Amino acid sequence: xxxxxxxxxxxxxxxxxxxxxxxxxxxxxxxxxxxxxxxxxxxxxxxxxxxxxxxxxxxxxxxxxxxxxxxxxxxxxxxxxxxxxxxxxxxxxxxxxxxxxxxxxxxxxxxxxxxxxxxxxxxxxxxxxxxxxxxxxxxxxxxxxxxxxxxxxxxxxxxxxxxxxxxxxxxxxxxxxxxxxxxxxxxxxxxxxxxxxxxxxxxxxxxxxxxxxxxxxxxxxxxxxxxxxxxxxxxxxxxxxxxxxxxxxxxxxxxxxxxxxxxxxxxxxxxxxxxxxxxxxxxxxxxxxxxxxxxxxxxxxxxxxxxxxxxxxxxxxxxxxxxxxxxxxxxxxxxxxxxxxxxxxxxxxxxxxxxxxxxxxxxxxxxxxxxxxxxxxxxxxxxxxxxxxxxxxxxxxxxxxxxxxxxxxxxxxxxxxxxxxxxxxxxxxxxxxxxxxxxxxxxxxxxxxxxxxxxxxxxxxxxxxxxxxxxxxxxxxxxxxxxxxxxxxxxxxxxxxxxxxxxxxxxxxxxxxxxxxxxxxxxxxxxxxxxxxxxxxxxxxxxxxxxxxxxxxxxxxxxxxxxxxxxxxxxxxxxxxxxxxxxxxxxxxxxxxxxxxxxxxxxxxxxxxxxxxxxxxxxxxxxxxxxxxxxxxxxxxxxxxxxxxxxxxxxxxxxxxxxxxxxxxxxxxxxxxxxxxxxxxxxxxxxxxxxxxxxxxxxxxxxxxxxxx
Numbered sequence: 188x189x190x191x192x193x194x195x196x197x198x199x200x201x202x203x204x205x206x207x208x209x210x211x212x213x214x215x216x217x218x219x220x221x222x223x224x225x226x227x228x229x230x231x232x233x234x235x236x237x238x239x240x241x242x243x244x245x246x247x248x249x250x251x252x253x254x255x256x257x258x259x260x261x262x263x264x265x266x267x268x269x270x271x272x273x274x275x276x277x278x279x280x281x282x283x284x285x286x287x288x289x290x291x292x293x294x295x296x297x298x299x300x301x302x303x304x305x306x307x308x309x310x311x312x313x314x315x316x317x318x319x320x321x322x323x324x325x326x327x328x329x330x331x332x333x334x335x336x337x338x339x340x341x342x343x344x345x346x347x348x349x350x351x352x353x354x355x356x357x358x359x360x361x362x363x364x365x366x367x368x369x370x371x372x373x374x375x376x377x378x379x380x381x382x383x384x385x386x387x388x389x390x391x392x393x394x395x396x397x398x399x400x401x402x403x404x405x406x407x408x409x410x411x412x413x414x415x416x417x418x419x420x421x422x423x424x425x426x427x428x429x430x431x432x433x434x435x436x437x438x439x440x441x442x443x444x445x446x447x448x449x450x451x452x453x454x455x456x457x458x459x460x461x462x463x464x465x466x467x468x469x470x471x472x473x474x475x476x477x478x479x480x481x482x483x484x485x486x487x488x489x490x491x492x493x494x495x496x497x498x499x500x501x502x503x504x505x506x507x508x509x510x511x512x513x514x515x516x517x518x519x520x521x522x523x524x525x526x527x528x529x530x531x532x533x534x535x536x537x538x539x540x541x542x543x544x545x546x547x548x549x550x551x552x553x554x555x556x557x558x559x560x561x562x563x564x565x566x567x568x569x570x571x572x573x574x575x576x577x578x579x580x581x582x583x584x585x586x587x588x589x590x591x592x593x594x595x596x597x598x599x600x601x602x603x604x605x606x607x608x609x610x611x612x613x614x615x616x617x618x619x620x621x622x623x624x625x626x627x628x629x630x631x632x633x634x635x636x637x638x639x640x641x642x643x644x645x646x647x648x649x650x651x652x653x654x655x656x657x658x659x660x661x662x663x664x665x666x667x668x669x670x671x672x673x674x675x676x677x678x679x680x681x682x683x684x685x686x687x688x689x690x691x692x693x694x695x696x697x698x699x700x701x702x703x704x705x706x707x708x709x710x711x712x713x714x715x716x717x718x719x720x721x722x723x724x725x726x727x728x729x730x731x732x733x734x735x736x737x738x739x740x741x742x743x744x745x746x747x748x749x750x751x752x753x754x755x756x757x758x759x760x761x762x763x764x765x766x767x768x769x770x771x772x773x774x775x776x777x778x779x780x781x782x783x784x785x786x787x788x789x790x791x792x793x794x795x796x797x798x799x800x801x802x803x804x805x806x807x808x809x810x811x812x813x814x815x816x817x818x819x820x821x822x823x824x825x826x827x828x829x830x831x832x833x834x835x836x837x838x839x840x841x842x843x844x845x846x847x848x849x850x851x852x853x854x855x856x857x858x859x860x861x862x863x864x865x866x867x868x869x870x871x872x873x874x875x876x877x878x879x880x881x882x883x884x885x886x887x888x889x890x891x892x893x894x895x896x
Contacts, residue, residue, distance in 0.1 A: 191767070193742040194735065196264030198768060200760045200850055202733050203245055203270055204263075207277045210237050210758040212778045212844050214281065224296050225497050225505040226780070231293065232493035234285060238278070239348060239422060239491070242455050244597070246274060247424035250454055262735045262760060286486045289369075289493075289519055300505060305394040306487075308402035309430055311397045319394065321379060322428070323403045327396070330377060335369045335409040343370065347423040347451065350375075352401055355466050356411035367413060368469055371407060373397045373418070379492045380499075382567050389503070395487055415463040419470060420488045424451030453480070453683065460485045471752035506575045507780055512541040512658060513873035518666075524551050525635060528644055528668050534825045535664035537650065537834065538781055539873035541879055542657035545631075545664060546573045547647055550631045553581030558677050559641075560634040561589035562680045564626055566600045568606060569655035575606055580614035587634075591683050593626045616716040618684055623812065624699065626683065628802045628816040629664075632676040643673030647818045649785040649800050660784040660868075663800050663829070665818060672818070679816070698803055705817065706805070709742050709790050709797070714744040716793050723749030724791035726833050729804040730784060731758040737805045743773040756783040758806075764848030774846035775855070777839055779866045788817075789833060798826045832869075839865040 199589035216222060217231040260266055265273070269439055305311060309410070311319060334343045335356075345351060350373040355366045373396055381399060383392040397418050398836050453474045458467060460483045473480065497506070517533045518524060524547055527533070536546060550573065552558045559580050568575060582588040592607040594600055613619045629648040634641060650662030671693035680697065681687040687702070695703040710725065716725030723744065732738065732753065738761045746750055751772040753761070759776075763769050777783050789801040803815035820826050836843075840857035841864035849854060857863075862887045 188683065189744060191743075193739040193746075193768065196260070196262060198263040198742065198762055198765060199264075199735065199761055201261060201263040201265050201273070201740065202758055202760055203241075203249070203274055204277060205733070205758045205760055206241060206245070206272065206851060207281065208487055208850070209776065210234055210241070211281060212776055213237065214284060214288070215844075215854075218284075218292070222292070223505050223507055224300060226507055227293060227501055228493040231285060231288060232491050232497070234281075235490035235493075235592075238281070241298070241788055241848065242422050243347070243425035246271070247426050247452070249274070250424070250452065254412050255317060262733075268375075271840070279482070281485070281887045282482060283488060290486055291488065293886060297389070300502070302499075302502070303390055303392045305383070305398065305592065308394065308398040311383075311402075315392065319399050319402060323399050323406070324467070327374070327377060327400060328403070328406065330374045331371055331400070331407065332600070333369060333371045334406075335367060337367060342368075343695060345370070345421045345474065345845055346372070347425060348418050348489075348811050349373070349423065350379075350418060352396060352404070352416055352418050353466055353470060354404060354416040355414040355469075356408055356829070358415055359410055359412055366465065367411070368466075369408060369411075371400065371404075373400060378495070380495050389518075389626045393496075395492065397487075398444075398879050415466055417459045417462040417466060418488050419459070419462070420455055420457040420705070421474060422455035422457075424454055437526060445827060450677065456481045457484050457488045458482070464603050466709075479868040510538065510658070510780075512538050512871065515540050515544050515878050518544040518547070518654070520547070521839045524548055525555075525668075528666050529642075532669070532822045532825055533666040534820070534828055535648075535666070536828075536869065536873065537657045537662045538659060538660075539869040542654050544666070544688065545646060545648075545652065546654060546655075547583075548632065548644070549574050550577040552635075552644075553577045553584060553586065555635070557637060558586060558633055558635050560632075560636075562589040562632040562676075563652065564593070564628055564630050564683070564741055565603070565606065565652055566589045566593045566627055566629065567651040567656070568602070569653050570602070572606070572652075573654060574652050575610065579610060581612035582610070589618070589680060589684060590615050591626050591680075592880075595620055595625050614685070617820060621683065623811060624814055625808075626814040627809065628679070628697075628814050629814060630676060632673070632680060634677075635647070642668055642672070643676060644668045645672050645676045647672075647800070647816060649842075651800060660782045663785045663787065663832075664798065665825075691714065694819055696817040698809060698813055699811050702763065702801075702815055702817055703734070703810040706737060706788075709788070710737070710740045710744050712792065713749045713790055714747045716791070717744070717748040721793050722791055723747065724751075724789075725749060725865060726752045726754075726787075726789040727805075728754040728783075728785060728787040728836065728839070730756050730786070731804045731806050733758050733760040734805045734807050734810055735760075737810075741772060742768050745769050745810070752837055754783075754833070759846060762848070762850065775837070775839075775843045776846070776852060777836060777842050777865065778844065779842040779864070787829060787833060789830060796826065796830070798829045800829070835863070835867045835868055838863045842866065 212231055214234045217227045248272050249267045258266050336342050351370050353370045356369055358364055379396045380393050381396055383394055386392055404413050453476045456476050467559040518527055552561050578588055578590055588611055592603050594603050594800045607617050631646040633644040646664060647665050648662060648664035650660050651890050675693050675695040678689040690742050696702045713723040713725055732755050741751055746767055749771060755774055756776050759774055763772050763774055786801040787823060790797045799817050801817040803809040809815055840855040840860060841862050842850035843853055843855040
């Protein structure tokens with residue numbers, strides 16, 4: 188038989204358009220009337236924040252390619268310019284839906300529930316107007332810096348993502364028709380949502396800061412008439428370009444590049460829909476931005492302010508009940524954590540279970556006289572990280588502490604530089620990542636001297652060592668003192684701190700060394716089982732799938748009869764339903780109250796089931812340009828638990844969207860079926876585990892105890 192070509196461009200979806208489809212799924216949550224109102228505000232805010240980052244990085248990168256006359260097509264057969272054209276078209280449609288959702292759906296519902304958002308300052312009543320003007324005089328005016336443009340004052344730097352008000356002015360008492368331009372930045376140091384006196388019926392009333400400033404613009408330019416004043420917002424290229432080979436000091440080089448984010452190329456300009464054409468023409472010229480990169484907005488610019496509104500007091504009834512992660516019954520707060528891990532491996536399922544045991548491991552190790560060394564990788568950590576504090580304390584207590592702080596973690600560079608310097612001052616040995624690679628693996632090693640010799644305790648995870656996001660992201664972690672994994676963990680840190688790569692590995696698979704080949708071989712093995720008349724089955728959960736070699740391998744396995752179930756939250760460049768190519772592949776995406784972040788891989792292996800977790804997605808950057816770790820779940824009870832997690836998620840028919848052959852996603856059909864919301868189920872199950880002596884399930888079959896709405 189002629190071998191089928193699985194690399195044809197028509198078999199692949201463009202990465203950027205697939206990402207936009209993911210943001211549409213997030214937007215669908217903001218439009219879902221079954222979700223509490225303030226949760227819908229939060230989802231709408233997330234879509235805006237997502238879009239900002241997408242433009243600053245992905246769209247900016249494509250624009251760089253176009254400027255460089257780079258015309259090579261992507262795996263879906265699109266040139267950079269063709270991708271940009273499709274992105275702009277899809278984004279305009281999405282922005283239209285964002286603002287119709289805000290104006291037509293959410294604002295009226297907010298009014299019904301006692302919160303009025305004043306859209307325009309002209310709509311203020313007399314009492315509210317007096318309050319707004321006084322607020323301007325006392326709180327806003329002293330902070331503002333109005334900037335005029337004339338022969339002696341050039342057009343100012345408009346900072347990335349800042350909200351500004353542009354104005355055209357004419358001099359008072361002069362007959363000249365010449366207009367002058369001025370701009371003022373809406374200060375980010377002040378709250379954007381300003382509370383006004385309540386309505387007579389007791390409803391709360393708020394207005395956005397830019398409306399108060401626009402109302403009082405005349406106070407900033409006393410010698411001029413305000414011809415027009417409108418808000419605008421600029422997005423710049425924020426993709427750092429670092430020549431690591433030529434950088435003598437990576438930390439200083441990144442600090443230098445961070446400053447450039449504020450004046451990268453202008454890539455998107457958002458303006459008020461009713462902006463005066465003369466003002467828009469001037470902005471377009473001065474910012475050197477093309478017409479197709481200008482977005483005219485019907486509503487307030489930058490909907491990320493809705494996340495602040497979500498945090499307002501007094502509306503708890505319009506939010507989900509606050510989630511409190513359950514305790515881990517194997518690791519109670521007062522336990523000897525090392526003794527408990529010696530009894531057997533422990534699986535952690537966040538955010539359903541608390542992140543506290545991870546913090547406890549590092550904290551207890553920092554004070555334990557038997558602990559000799561602590562080694563850890565840090566990619567993103569919280570603002571007031573207890574893990575950082577424990578590492579610093581460990582160094583001060585005389586432990587050997589080695590920490591790899593990844594300075595190139597996008598948008599966390601500044602934060603990570605601060606942590607790195609603090610850890611160095613405390614006496615830790617700090618490594619600033621590796622040249623040409625990002626260290627994305629999540630691993631902690633504690634070396635302890637015990638009565639029977641040196642023992643190594645290891646934590647491996649799919650998520651960052653961030654106690655804040657651990658309450659919001661779904662991730663898995665494994666705590667073990669397995670000797671083979673301990674040896675591998677030591678080898679990992681020796682590689683990161685020096686140049687020592689071991690001859691062989693026991694249990695861990697690493698990128699960029701051989702993780703990709705490991706995945707491909709595991710997929711091929713399932714294919715061989717199917718070709719030999721056996722059962723081939725793969726289940727995989729990840730954030731993104733866009734590696735062409737992995738997708739081609741999945742297509743080949745599917746064509747051989749392997750059943751492939753994929754759970755992919757975000758980007759998916761694979762297509763389903765292609766005859767003789769992907770007929771046996773299903774793809775679903777869960778978008779819910781928690782962000783699905785864990786990476787889990789199941790291979791049936793002729794009945795000898797194998798389960799792995801990893802820090803890596805199936806993306807070229809993860810498999811070829813980052814340090815990532817794949818680790819096995821081998822303890823039989825934990826393996827069943829991870830398979831159970833996948834089973835429940837593949838039965839989700841409340842928050843799951845299913846990929847269709849036409850590249851669209853539709854909500855799972857639950858007609859005639861009990862409703863299964865996997866996230867709600869795991870919240871309930873984690874609490875039941877603490878109460879019960881044994882787990883609440885026995886094996887592979889999932890039967891809802893009650894319909895979950």
